[in-house]
Amino acid sequence: MWRRIAAHKKQVQQVPPDQVFSKHQDELFDGDLQKTIKFFEETLGMNDDFVIREIRVFGQYPAAVMYFSNLVNREVIAEDILKALMSGPTHIDGKKLKSRELKDVLIKDTIFFGELFLEHRLVKMAEAFFRGDTVVLVQGLDEAIQISTRNVEQRSVSQPQTEQVIRGGRDGLIESLATNITLLRYRLQTPNFRIKILTVGQLTKTKVAICYIEGITMPALVQEVEDRIAAINIDGVLDAGYLEQFIEDNHWSPFPQIQNTERPDKCVANLLEGRVVILTDGTPFTLIAPAVFSQFYQTVDDYTERPLMGSLVRLVRVVALTFSLIFPALYVAVIAFSPDLIPTKFAVAVAGGRAGVPFPAVIEVLLMQVSMEVLREATLRLPQQVGGALSIVGVLVIGQAAVSAGFASPITVVVIALTTIGSFATPAYNVATSLRILQFFFTILSGIFGLYGVMLGLILVTHHMLTLRSFGVPYLSPFVPGDWQGLKDLLIRAPLWWMSKRPKQLHPQNPERLGRETMDHFVQQPSHTLDPVHPRKLR
Structure with missing residues (x-):
């Protein structure tokens, strides 16, 4: 007995998992209950949570109920499936039913489930087990009854963890x-x-x-x-x-x-x-x-606020995005190649701060950028209770220690700190990560070519973005190619009644999203219903 089980287990392990059922694709349930039970025992029976419960439907017909115990609601199976199948409706007491009649009684009078399917392919039944379904096989029937009884623990709907909500819905998507x-x-x-x-x-x-x-x-x-x-x-x-x-x-x-x-x-x-x-x-x-690129610095909060507030916040966000991309490179280019561009008093202060630093400006900035990335990654991976304290203490201690030891100048620490804060203003985490990668690219170019390197980097990045497409849509739409309706929602957020059409680059079947009567209403002068001198009267 034990040898047979061990041999079978070895045989199953030698077959790749995705091919276990491939050789049984054409096998159907022919009504032979014991043969089918043996098939599932051989393919799934080595799992301790796989349950095969043999019963007699209405006390007469041999049957089996199969499921994975950890994926289903066992109380529902006990009360609504097993109990219903073993007791049966009262109007068939003592009657001998044919196969067709038995199937109709089971589906229409016995099993009270909304999601119920008939299946005759063995592989499809096996796949249903992994989805949390329960399969009922009855001797003599050529189809199995597949019932949706899935019950997997899941967390409740809560506020999104990666996108802060200022004004809007507080519910976020979950794993289900x-x-x-x-x-x-x-x-x-x-x-x-x-x-x-x-x-x-x-x-x-x-x-x-x-x-x-x-x-x-x-x-x-x-x-x-x-x-x-x-x-x-x-x-x-x-x-x-x-x-x-x-x-x-x-x-x-x-x-x-x-x-x-x-x-x-x-x-x-x-x-x-x-x-x-x-x-x-x-x-x-x-x-x-x-x-498109403009989506990554826009948020739902831009549209829930009034146009002036939404536009101001969006412009600040765009400035912070640009700031975080090229500010370290501009600092390196000016300090290393064009110090005459900065005021004399400020240049003297910067030179005094960098007097004891043994590295060129580009190496100094790159070292600080790498240190900040390491600190940011460590903060993300540490437990939440520790991460916040590390981020504050780490920045203060490392920054002060770097300045005191002469590894970095105070102005460099300020530049990297402002750049990091600017990257936090980007709503999309994946775009913020992209900008952090490009920071190194711009810093290296500026360290080699100065301000010409910054311009060269901007030209290369812009050219790359112009060549990008997402399902055929140009990445810089609606700026390139130009679309007047889209430009109303690019750098500023125009009033909702100005944006009467859907984005042209998506080729919507129905381009209108605002009714004509709504547009006409906002063109009219407002009626002062409660005017203190001449209040409006009902017609």
Whole structure:
């Protein structure tokens, strides 16, 4: 007995996991209960959490209920499946039912579940076990009853961890695909909301949902997204980042061409513009395609505030983004090559601060940048209770120690500190990381060529961004190519009633998003209903 089990275990281990069921693709359930039980015992029976419960349906018909105990709600199985099958409805007491009649009674009178399917392929039944389904096999029936009884522990809906909310919804996406779809449907209550679910990963069987609005999103875009995802043949997908790396256009660019977010309101806003949202089971991050560069410094809060406030905050964010990219390079270029460009008193102060520093300006800045990146990474990886203290103490202690030891000048510490703070103002973490990479590129160019190196770096980065596309959409849209409607939402945020059309670069089927009567209303002069002298009266 033990030899047979050991031999079987060895045999299963020699077969690659993705090929265990491949040789049984064409096998069907023929009504032989014991033969089918033996099949599942051989393929899945070595798992201690796989349950095969043999019963008699209505006390007459041999049957088996199979499931993975840790993926299902066992109380529901006991009360609503096992008890219902063993007792049965009262109107069939003592009757001998034929196969067809028995199947109808089981489906229509006995099992009270909304999600119930009939399946005759053995491999599909096995795949259903891993999704948390329960399969009921009855002797003599040529189809199994597959019931959705999944019950996996999940965290509650909470505020997004990577995107701070100033004014807007406080709920964030979680790891459950069903919950995330619910959060989108809650905000998008239209029959035109469409969802296509694909399965990616030979071993993980990860569900991926492609969401879009029919009548707005261009059908060719939906088909392109579906084709790119369907072409992925990998053993496992553990996060939306796996999909992002496969479906983006330029895999070697430092700039992301697909946006990710944890906020359902942000997903709905992009759906309304004509984009596609990609949800992945098991991760709270969703992908938004296509994406252009301007999306990465915009936030939902820009639109919930009044236009002047939203525009001011956005301009500050753009300045901080530019500041964090080229400020160290400008400092190196001016100090090393063009000190005559700075005022005399300030130049004397800088020279006095750098008097004891043994390194050239470019080496000094690079060393400080590397130190800051190490400190930032350490802060991210440490436990939350310790990370905050390390970030404050580390900056103070290391900065002061570096100045005291003569490794860096005070002005260099200030420049790197301001650059780091500027990078924190970028809402998208992946773009902030891209800018940090480019900082080293600009610093090295400025250390070699001075201000000419800074200009050369700007030309190269701009040229690269002009060549980038996301699903065919130019990366610098709507600036290049120019679009007047899109320019209203580029550096400033125009009033909502000015932005009457959806982004032109997405080719939406319905370009209008604001009714004509709404636009006419805001053109008119406001009516002073409660004027203290001449209050308006009802007609």
